[in-house]
Amino acid sequence: MEHPLKKFSLYAFIIAGALFILFPLYLTVVTAFKTPSESAESLLGLPSSIQFTNFIQAAEMSNYFSAFYNSFFITVLSVIIIILLGSIASFSIARNQHKRFYRVMYYFFVSGLFVPFQVMMLPLVQQLSALGMLNKWGLIMLYATYGLFQCVFLYVAYFRSIPREIEDAALIDGCGVFRMFWYIIFPMLKPMTVTLIVLNIIWIWNDFLMPLVILSSADDWTLPLMQYVFESQYAANYNLAFASYLMVLTPVIIVYLFLQRHIIGGVSDGAVK
Amino acid sequence: MNNNAYKSLSKGYMMFLLPGLLLLSIFYIYPVLSAVYMSMTNWDGVSRTHDFVGFSNYLTAATDGRFLNALSFTLQYAFVSTVLSNIIALSVALALVKKIKFRNTFRAIYFFPAVLSMLIIGYIWQQIFYNVIPYIGERINVEALQTNMLGNQDLAFWALVIVTVWQASAILVVIYMAGLQTVPEDVYESAAIDGASGWKQFFKITLPLIVPSITICFILAMKQHLMVYDYIVALTGGGPGFATESVTLLIYNLGFLNNRFGYGTAVALMLFVFIIIVSIIQISYLRKKEVQL
Numbered sequence: 001m002e003h004p005l006k007k008f009s010l011y012a013f014i015i016a017g018a019l020f021i022l023f024p025l026y027l028t029v030v031t032a033f034k035t036p037s038e039s040a041e042s043l044l045g046l047p048s049s050i051q052f053t054n055f056i057q058a059a060e061m062s063n064y065f066s067a068f069y070n071s072f073f074i075t076v077l078s079v080i081i082i083i084l085l086g087s088i089a090s091f092s093i094a095r096n097q098h099k100r101f102y103r104v105m106y107y108f109f110v111s112g113l114f115v116p117f118q119v120m121m122l123p124l125v126q127q128l129s130a131l132g133m134l135n136k137w138g139l140i141m142l143y144a145t146y147g148l149f150q151c152v153f154l155y156v157a158y159f160r161s162i163p164r165e166i167e168d169a170a171l172i173d174g175c176g177v178f179r180m181f182w183y184i185i186f187p188m189l190k191p192m193t194v195t196l197i198v199l200n201i202i203w204i205w206n207d208f209l210m211p212l213v214i215l216s217s218a219d220d221w222t223l224p225l226m227q228y229v230f231e232s233q234y235a236a237n238y239n240l241a242f243a244s245y246l247m248v249l250t251p252v253i254i255v256y257l258f259l260q261r262h263i264i265g266g267v268s269d270g271a272v273k
Numbered sequence: 274m275n276n277n278a279y280k281s282l283s284k285g286y287m288m289f290l291l292p293g294l295l296l297l298s299i300f301y302i303y304p305v306l307s308a309v310y311m312s313m314t315n316w317d318g319v320s321r322t323h324d325f326v327g328f329s330n331y332l333t334a335a336t337d338g339r340f341l342n343a344l345s346f347t348l349q350y351a352f353v354s355t356v357l358s359n360i361i362a363l364s365v366a367l368a369l370v371k372k373i374k375f376r377n378t379f380r381a382i383y384f385f386p387a388v389l390s391m392l393i394i395g396y397i398w399q400q401i402f403y404n405v406i407p408y409i410g411e412r413i414n415v416e417a418l419q420t421n422m423l424g425n426q427d428l429a430f431w432a433l434v435i436v437t438v439w440q441a442s443a444i445l446v447v448i449y450m451a452g453l454q455t456v457p458e459d460v461y462e463s464a465a466i467d468g469a470s471g472w473k474q475f476f477k478i479t480l481p482l483i484v485p486s487i488t489i490c491f492i493l494a495m496k497q498h499l500m501v502y503d504y505i506v507a508l509t510g511g512g513p514g515f516a517t518e519s520v521t522l523l524i525y526n527l528g529f530l531n532n533r534f535g536y537g538t539a540v541a542l543m544l545f546v547f548i549i550i551v552s553i554i555q556i557s558y559l560r561k562k563e564v565q566l
Contacts, residue, residue, distance in 0.1 A: 014368050017361075018382045021439070024397050025385075027405065043408045089293035092286035105290060112301055114549060116500050118521055118541040120304035122318065122528040123311055127304060145300040148293050177285030206390040208503050209521075213529070224392045228506070231396065238404065245393050256388050260381045263388060268447040 028249070031242035039239055054243035061233060061240075064247055066219070067226035074136055074222060075204045078143035082200055083193060085144065086151030091185060093152065094159035095167075106156060112149035117209065125213055136220040142210060147200050154270060158192040191269075198266035205252065223248045311538045318534035330539035340540060342515055343523040344547075350430065350519070351498035351551075354437040359490055361438060362445030367479075369446070370453045380450070387443035395507025398436045399423065402508075426516045429509050433517060436504055441497065445490045452486030453479070481564045488559040492552050499548050520544045 031039060032054055033047040059065065089109070096102035128138045162185070170180045186193075208224040215221055221229065227248055234241035256263060312330055316323035334340045369379055386394065402422045410418025422428040456479060464474050480487075502521040505511060511518035511526075518526075520540065527537030 010368055010371060010373065014365070014373065014379055017365055018379060021382055021386060021443075024394070024401060024439070027401065028397055043405060085293045085296065088289035092289040096286055102286075102290075105294070109293070109297065112297070114545075114552070115301075115305065116521075116541065116545055116548060118500070118524045119308050119538070119545050120301070121524065121541065122534050122538050123304045123307040124300070125528075126318070126534075127307070141296065142300055145296040148297065152293070171282060177282055177289075181289070202388050206388075206392075208390070208392045208506075209525075213525075224390050227393060227396070238400065241396070241400065245397055248393050249389060252388050252390075256385065260384070261377075264380065264384050264447055267384075267387065267444060268451050 028242050028246050031239055032246040033243075034239055036237065036239055054239050055247060058234075058240050058244040058247060062226050062230040062244060063218075063221075064223075064226070064244075067221050067223045068251070070136060070220055071205060071222040071224075074140055074143070075201055078140050078147065078204050079197055079200045081140070081144040082147035082151050083196060086148050086196070087155055087186060087189060087193070088181065089148065090152045090155030090159060091181060094156045095164070106152070109149060109152040112146065113153060117146070121209075121213055128214065134214055134216040136215065139210060139214045139220075142214065143200075143204050143207075147203075150199065150270075151196055154192055154196060155189065158189060162188050194262060195266040195270045198263050199270050202263075202267070308538050308542060311535055312542050313539075314535040316535045317532040318528065319532060323535065326535070330536045331543070333536065334540060334543060339515060339518070340520075340523065343518045343520045346430070346517060347499060347501070347520045348547075350433060350437075350501065350517075351495055354434050354441065354498045355491060355494040357434065358438045358441045358445060358494055359487070362442040362490070363449050363487075365442070365446050366449035366453055367475075370450055380447070383446045384443050386440040387447075389440070391440065391503035392507050394440055395436060395504045398432075398439075399508045402432055423509055424513060426513055429513060429517050433501075433504055433508060436508065437498065437501070441494055445494065448490055448493075449483070449486055452483040456482045481562065484559055484563045488556060488563075491555050491559070495551055495555065496548055499544070499551065 027044065030044070030046055033050055035051075035053075038045075038047060093102050093106050093109070097106075124142070125134070128134050131138070133141065166184060167180060170184055171177070175184075206224060207222075208228065211220075211222045211225040212228065215225060218229075227244060230244070231241075234244060313325060313327055314323045315326050315330075365383060369376060369383070373379070407419045407421060410416070422432040460478055460482075461474060464478055469477065500521055501519050502525075505517060505519050505522050509517040511522050521544070524537050524541045524544070527533045527540065531537075
């Protein structure tokens with residue numbers, strides 16, 4: 001049995017850390033619900049009543065719903081493209097490792113993991129401007145491309161655990177390559193697919209720099225970019241600022257509450273592989 | 274398999290590779306190659322013409338005080354943040370793998386910052402440094418807390434480190450927990466029988482056995498911190514003065530504010546080289562420390 005003092009200090013350490021993590025979030029929630037005069041009275045206390053005026057005002061000021069829709073649309077479409085193109089590319093790379101061409105292709109895809117976006121940033125803005133793609137479509141293409149680096153890296157590793165015999169049997173039975181992939185291979189990738197969906201949603205939903213340099217029109221702005229643009233307007237009203245932060249974080253918080261086990265599992269699997 | 278099926282199979286493989294390859298060629302390889310070329314020009318990003326200047330942008334950087342300042346800030350920030358977040362995350366992970374109550378709840382709390390937007394977290398902490406800490410300082414009458422850390426040249430660095438460690442430790446905790454769970458229980462038991470104390474067990478057994486996790490965590494954290502951008506924008510904007518201008522912010526400013534596209538791209542390529550060098554150093558150092566049971 002452990003010494004009680006040791007056990008006490010263990011819990012004290014974990015709880016202190018958890019409070020440190022939760023403090024900024026607590027502050028965000030209580031401040032978002034308070035009026036300026038309530039905050040002046042007590043910065044850290046609970047609000048005296050639950051009222052949503054801060055949220056309504058912040059949503060109107062910043063065009064929240066349009067930004068939410070853009071973030072949602074861009075994230076979903078990009079993730080679908082990454083998973084579809086990444087899974088088929090990984091399949092053909094993983095099953096042709098005896099061929100030099102495909103080995104080179106593997107390094108070609110994975111090399112992107114080490115290149116900071118900043119290297120491509122300035123030429124890309126010129127390139128997309130020439131193509132007329134400084135908008136959400138251009139941004140989706142960029143996410144789809146840069147998502148493939150990690151996607152191919154993780155899927156190719158995962159393919160090692162999937163036996164080839166099933167594919168061979170299906171092909172001998174006269175099943176076409178595309179049908180074979182979609183009905184037999186893709187379902188077997190499910191655990192890694194979940195991981196990749198989680199990782200890419202977190203990345204794309206929260207990304208700030210790429211929307212900042214790519215999205216030229218206010219109609220395309222995503223949530224982080226919208227927050228950046230309107231941040232100076234909240235300077236005078238502390239409570240309004242926190243209401244707007246909370247509105248940007250809320251979708252993620254809700255998803256996390258329901259799916260935290262899958263999300264933690266997915267992220268740690270992705271990192272350890 | 275007959276010849277026909279084999280042919281259609283290898284055609285199928287090629288078809289599967291093509292769409293991805295096409296995207297990579299247009300949005301990855303082409304911009305990288307034009308970056309290499311652009312870094313050898315004096316293009317301002319606007320005018321129609323530019324001159325080829327060879328490596329002079331790189332030579333300029335070697336004596337450019339602003340670049341050297343950004344580089345030294347970024348390296349110090351990345352090093353301090355990486356070491357601190359790893360020490361904290363490993364300590365938390367060691368505590369969380371013990372048999373404690375509400376372990377999954379604690380794990381969920383510790384991981385939570387990893388899913389949040391770095392920009393928004395930066396804004397929330399900016400308010401904490403600006404409003405909340407001085408407020409608490411007044412209440413408890415501690416003079417040191419009453420000023421805004423972000424307005425002070427030296428303290429702004431540490432403010433950024435605090436925010437970074439708050440968020441970056443989250444993912445590391447989970448990776449370290451996964452690593453610690455692979456260390457078999459009986460190794461500790463036999464060590465305890467041999468009379469090894471807690472600290473000795475940690476340094477002689479646990480640490481060598483989780484070197485793969487340490488490698489992943491250091492490389493992951495270091496790369497992320499060398500590319501720090503969102504926090505800088507949200508918390509300091511590079512100030513006060515140029516005290517917290519990171520290399521990434523410098524690249525943005527050179528390209529979009531100062532019309533120095535060629536030079537900005539050269540700086541970006543140097544950042545890339547730094548990331549590669551730092552990663553290789555870490556991998557080769559940690560690989561030597563790796564042991565197997």
